[in-house]
Amino acid sequence: MLAAIEAGGTKFVLATGPSPDTMTARHTIPTRDPATTLAEAAQWLAAQGTITAIGIGSFGPVELDPGSDRWGFITNTPKPGWADCDIAGYFRTRLGVLVGFDTDVNAAALAEYRAAETAGCRSLAYLTIGTGIGAGLVLNGVPVHGVAHPEMGHIYPRRHPLDRDFAGVCPHHGDCLEGLASGPAIMARWGVSLSQLPQDHPGHAIIADYIAQACHVLFAAVAVERIVIGGGVAKTAELMECIMARTAELGAGYLPGTARHRIHGPQCGEDAGISGAMMLAQTAR
Template identity: 45%
Template structure:
């Protein structure tokens, strides 16, 4: 049976909203959005919806869960399948895989939401054919998934690209909003950080606001570090902050090129525009990430 014939269930579990779906291959048959409330309320509502779809559409062969994190991905550890050190109240050490595994008994593919999105982009989107690809989301937080030869990178934990430190502009003393690190990339360039720095809702900050000089500079620091450490052929930037600000990517390309300073042969601002770009699947990268994890389960 090829992927297009396989019926699977998927869950994109976010910090503010969750999406449950049924898909045949990559084609989504049905989906529903839920607010992310308490674990019992949220997981129960999702499970009930999938149960109803099972009666309507047939028995899925697997479930994919793409979750906000951090999450436990080492099957040898007791926290496998759990959301671990999240600051979201009530969600620390919640056994997401255990809940759905016990309820349905299907194989479960489990990873971070950003790793799922990266996998979907590798299979169907803008990262097709790339041996190394990164999906970075910039929204309420900043997270990143890394795909190498078609598989999400895991190790001691999973990549936490939003929590790397970046060099800051001279004279910038903004303390950052990350509750763990203060002025890591997430603490400086996430949606809440931009709002705090600007003193207004981030959506109201115009593209010509001086703040973007700092933010694009910090993102360029991260892009240069990723280029030099992981050597990706594609870095896809999703999430709400850049979703409607694609013009700012040109600044990121130029500033990343300046930081690389010719060291990566043949890679300047023009070439970086073909490396650092918007996701090919747009807002569907997240839900299709859950589908990709299910198909691989």
């Protein structure tokens, strides 16, 4: 039996089962301090029976270098109490199992790639727009890592002409993509979520422009066939259509893969993260 954890900043989703297609038990707990949260997760997982491996898709930043003695750690996260947390090591020791480990967005990207693979897709990026902004990249079934995991949320987009004065909310970079287009950035500017703004409010065009710039970077720099956009902000009515139209404008018909570049909503819905974590269990070490 495999186990999976989608470790998020507000909740941990837990699951067990024989495969990503068959999850026989599932449970959700709130994310509190590490000692309380990890112990509660381990207790529930142990109660499900004998587990052979566990996959963890975690909020980050995380250490993914397999040669590092800090592999499996949540590193310099701004979430209070969670910096330098050895989350993979905790479950390896507590449950005595092999561990597959990656970012939560890479886990979601794996699940979405698996769903898209049946249509012949061989390259996919998963872009999540919510409390933070992150991207996972999967090429030929393998998540892309360099010396660390991609941090798409911290690129610097061009400022929209109607958005020159907003300083941005990222504590590290100010007006990076996350600082300008995440849920907290939207709330800081306008006091409500994007979906609560009137349809004729310029905020819709501003946010669509920033996300479209990220899509253009992915298409231009990596030439992925498909970008899947998820997260709470992405659920705003008509935002996806605005992003697609603006991305096409930015590409100007130049990119050699233009005819095959596509932007989609999630096929796996809310199950992308936990399904991808179950896939990580299959590759545990």
